[in-house]
Amino acid sequence: MTLFSPFKFCLFIALLSFTISKSDAQSRYELSTGWKCKPVGELAGGSNRIFAPGYDISQWMPATVPGTVLTTLLNNHKIPDPFYGMNNKYIRDIYDTGSEYYTYWFVNDFEKSIPGGDSQVYLNLRGVNYSSEVYLNGKKLNKQTHHGMFLRQRYNITALLNRSGKNRLAVLVYPPNPVGNPNGGQGGDGTIARNVGLQYTAGWDWIQPVRDRNTGIWDKVTIETAGSVSITDPHIVTLVPGIRQVKGKQQPAVIKVSATVSNPTGKVINGVLQFTITGQKVFKKVMVKPGSSNEINLDDLLLKDPKLWWPNGYGNPYLYKASVQFFVGNKISDAQEINVGVREIQTSWNTQTNSRQIEVNGQKIFIKGGNWIISDAMLRFSDWRYDAEVRFHRDMNLNLIRVWGGALVERPEFYNACDKYGLLVFQDFWISGDANGRWVDPMKKDDQWVRRKYPDDHVLYLRSVADQVKMVRNHPSLAVWCGGNEITPPEDILLAVRDTILPKLDGTRLFVEYSNSDKMSLNTLGGNGDGPYGIQPDSLFWKERTFPFNSEIGSVGIGDYESLKRFIPDQNMVAPVFSTEKNKSTTDSVWNYHKYIGYDAAIEPYGKATGARDFAAKAQLVNYNQYRALIEGFSAHMWDWYTGVMIWKTQNPWTAMRGQMYDYYLDPNACLYGLHNGSEPLHVMYNPLNGMVTIVNNTFETRRDLMLVVKTYDISGKEKQITQVFEEILPSSVKGFVPIKSGIDKLAKEEGLFLSLQLLDIKKNILSNNLYWLPDEHGEYSGLKKMAPSKLxxxxxxxxxxxxxxxxxxxxxxxxxxxxxxxxxxxxxxxxxxxxxxxxxxxxxxxxxxxxxxxxxxxxxxxxxxxxxxxxxxxxxxxxxxxxxxxx
CATH class of the missing domain: 2.60.40.10 (Immunoglobulins)
Known part of the structure; x- marks a missing residue:
């Protein structure tokens, strides 16, 4: 039977904007306070006691949710800060204690009344590590034990709510199984990868083992109230045909919308599914049968003259506010607000470089990316921290973040920040070459043939992939799906993800089988592959050719003395001592425990370090030059040798002493500003090999009337002008202009000098300002050592x-x-x-x-x-x- 006559239905739609009232029942809130916990071994008399009338949990330990057992223990002063000194070494590891030691009950008493009418109440757990039993008011919600760190749980709890409005939620959380032996290998003995979960928690070359393997209710718990019909997993696709420019009037874009609507009631529900953006609406009349869920596709919406979403450095990452709503009568039964970035991701094969190039809105983007592990090794996530970390990547003038496969599919809050700041995302799934068997490894328990089959439960893995794809697929920043870090998943998983899950649930993005696959780079011309990962001569980045789309290349990155003080005890604040004869550094035990990677001889040209403070200060000079040279070297060869580069790595989720542009405490070091300078969209630079002054233009515009100014300054500050000339450069290109090597080498011979390169526009505004400090003929900074005091x-x-x-x-x-x-x-x-x-x-x-x-x-x-x-x-x-x- 039809609910509306055609006339009444059209009139109803016409009046929606005037008569809609939000249902009193429709709401969502996070259950993040009031949690208590207790180890399962301390609960005498069995778990049923938890639900006995009047059972008191007030003396249980306050729990941090979202969080892990280790986070709760730290917040209750039961363990020392594992990020400080050698503290982590003395916290009991789950491999030694047995799993029960870190198996915990988490309980929350919350108030929620039984809703009226057909309204429904849902409990959502966005992530539990690793397995769980979920109870509400003594009734078990999951029929079988829930497994998997990356599989969301959603329960309709309407019928289980107490009439009093007082309810008890209890979650028993089991650790991963197996937990892995943290024997010092990458991922320990590798068996942590038998789970569908994190791999780094058993240790890596940038982190010590996380002692509880991040057991806990690690992601958000929410209580959601909706009307008779709820909306889940809306899907927004934007199509932007043609080659677009950042400025000017745009041709229309197409927006395709679908969503799953669910009716848990015992009766047919008639209503309207509607999508709204900039006042424009598309809608469909829907009949939802009792106890059913249906995916509904709306008609395409044509968005005229759209404001497009662009990657950082190329244009504004504009976001529209939009909503998907389901109406029953004149009330909203359920709604989801979505930020929509109108853009289209494409890729093509660059035959010059023999590598993949990424295009946005028809324009090729030279990828300058950073590898990201996770925001916090103990999963202490927050909106503000995500925003700060991604903002730092924006400030580095990068345009992509790769989320590494030993961690997780990042949270929506991370993607919100990437959407906001224009950072594309290259998202790995949970596979790594180290743990999953790419190489022979004596640290691993199982041989390669066994490890190649990890994880144990392939069905769970595929369910988790499908769930996580649904969770983040609407974000415009998401550009590439990747099967794993440096190795594909097992064949049955790979084929299911590539040929079934992604085409069905997304289908709009490139899928790469593994991070450094031939689909990204064909190493046919003798390049060196991924890496290097340690300190290099600055000129190497200009001279040595690597993979044409390099997924990992990196170097050093310690912070200054103020940064080091936050996690190194005073007695261990001892600078590494480099031996020229042995070509080796002697390093303090705490520095080694925090995975220090050597600067070795790189400090020596600035003068032997007199202590930790002096060492850290001189390290910043090395930091700045390393990362400026890295990104300049790759940029100098863009579209010739390279289509992209990703730095390994740009952040640390632990107090590690390698590969970071800012420390765990969000204090930037000089690496960040070397990148900030060297990676600016319009940049003037000096080629250390041939002495050519070169301009790189990473924009879509021809830049004319650029005044190129080249000067030198000696150690006393005396200026010498080398040249000053007007130039122009085409879009997305590199061009050498002035060879000055012989003259510069002559001026720098005795004590070094400063080389100043500037680009000015026709109004004399400085567009690029780059200052090099060059050594003397012996490679020493002899002039710097005797500089007069600054008069700044x-x-x-x-x-x-x-x-x-x-x-x-x-x-x-x-x-x-x-x-x-x-x-x-x-x-x-x-x-x-x-x-x-x-x-x-x-x-x-x-x-x-x-x-x-x-x-x-x-x-x-x-x-x-x-x-x-x-x-x-x-x-x-x-x-x-x-x-x-x-x-x-």
Whole structure:
């Protein structure tokens, strides 16, 4: 029977915008407070006691949810901070204790009344590691034990709610099985990979083992109320045909929408599924049978003159606010709000480089990416931390983040930040060459033939893949699915993911069988493959050819002394000592435990380190040069040798001492600003091999009337102009302009020099400003060692709440004010405020030059006006008060 006559139905739709009222029942909230927990072994008398009337859990330990057992123990001061010193070494490991030691009950008493009418209440658990039994008011919700870290749980709990409105949720959480032997191998003995879960928790070359293997209710728990029909897994696809420009009027885009609607009631429900964006609507009348779920496809929506989503550096990553709603009568039964980025991802094969190139809205994008492990090794996730970390990647002028396969499909909150800041995402599934058998490995328990079949439960793996695809597929930032890190999944998994799951549930993105597969790079010209992973001569990145789409290449990355103090005890604050004769460094035990990777001889040209503080300061000079040279070397060969590069790695979720642009505490080091400089969209640079001044244009516009200015400054600050000439450069291209090597080498011969390269527009605005410090003929920075003190003048003004503008002025008769680290600090303790986002840092100011640095911070966390700390190579640390007023 039809619910509406055609006339009444059309009238109903016409009046929707005026008569719709949100159902009182429709709501969602997170169950994140009030949790208690107890080890299963301490619950005498059996689990049924938990649900006995009046059973008191007030003396149970307060639990952190979302979180892990280890997080709860840390927050209750039961263990020391495993990120500090050698503390992690002394926390009991689950391999030694047995699984029961970390098997816990988590209980929450919450209030929720039985809803009226046909409204329904749902319990959602977005992630439990690893297995669980779920009870509400004494009734078991899952008929069989739930397994799998990456499989969401959703239960209709309407009929189980107490009339009093007081309810008890209890979740018994079991650790992974097996837990793996943390024997020092990559993923320990590898058996952790028999689970569908994290692999790094048994240890890796950048982290010590996580002692509970992250057992717990690690992701969000929500209570959701909807009407008689609920919406799950909406799917938004945007089609942007043709080659688009960032500016100007756009041809229309097509938006395709579908969603699953579910009716748990015992009667037929008639209603309307509707999608709304910018006031435009598409809708469909739907009849949902009792106890059924149906996927509904709406008619295509044509979006005229759309604002497109672009990757960082190319354009604005514009996001539309949109919604999918289901109406029963004139009330919303359920709704989901979605940010829509209108863009289309394409790829093609570049025959010049023999590698895949990624295109967005028809335009090829040179990929400058960073490898990402996880935000926090103990899974302490938060919206603000995700936002801060992705913002740092935006500030590095990168345009892609690869989520590594030994971790997880990242959370929607991570993808929200990537959507916001324009970072494409290359998302691995949960496979790694180390644990899953690509190589012979004496540290592994099983041989390659056995490891090649990991995980044990292929059906669970495929269910988890399908579930996670549904969870994140609407994010415009998601660009590539990847079967695994450096190895494919087992054949049956690979074929099911590639040929069935992804085509059915997504079908809009490239799928790569594994991270460094031939589908991304054909290494036919003798390149070196992935890597290197340690410190290299700066010129190597220009000279040596690697995979044409390099998924992993990296180097060093320790923080400065203030960073090291946060996790290294005073007695261990001992700088590595390098032996020239043995070509080897002697390193403190805590540094080794935190996976220090050697700087070795790279510090020596700046002078032998006098201690840990001096070592860390000189390491920043190496950091800056390493990552500027890396990204410049790859950019210099874009579309010729390379279509992309991903740095291994840009962040650490633990206090590791390698491969990071900022530390675990979100304090940036000089790596970040070397990348920030070297990776800017329009960039002038110096080729260390042939001495060619080169411009790279990573935009879609021809840049004309660029004034190229080349100068040198000696150690005393004396300026010499080499050349000044107008140039132009085509879109997405590299061009060499001025060969200056012989003259520069001659000027630098005795004590080195500073080489200044600048690009100015026709209005004399500086578009690119790049300063190199070059060594003498012996490779030593002999001139730097005898520089006169800086005469830099500093002024700091709070221009708006949360924004400080620092002006740096160097007199004309002064030496270069070299390599100055700025920090926003607490005026009383002098501790750094974290996180702070600097428009630039490790800044050098030429004689007669003025520079400005903007600092942004969360003023709600710091009530007092901060100070600015500044210290440089030739500037002793100063503390500058921040004044209020104009920036002038």
């Amino acid at each position: 003048m500093i002024k700091a003004v709070q221009t708006t709440p949360g924004t400080v503008l620092v002006s740096l002025t160097n007199p004309t008769d002064a030496p270069v004010a070299f390599f100055n680290r700025l920090s926003l600090i607490d005026g009383q303790t002098h501790n750094r405020l974290l996180p702070v986002f600097y428009s630039d840092n490790y800044v050098s100011v030429l004689p007669g030059e003025q520079k400005s640095v903007t600092m942004n911070y969360d003023i709600s966390k710091y009530s007092q006006t901060p100070f600015v700390s500044i210290n440089g190579w030739n500037l002793k640390e100063q503390y500058v008060p921040v004044t209020s007023g104009n920036a002038k």
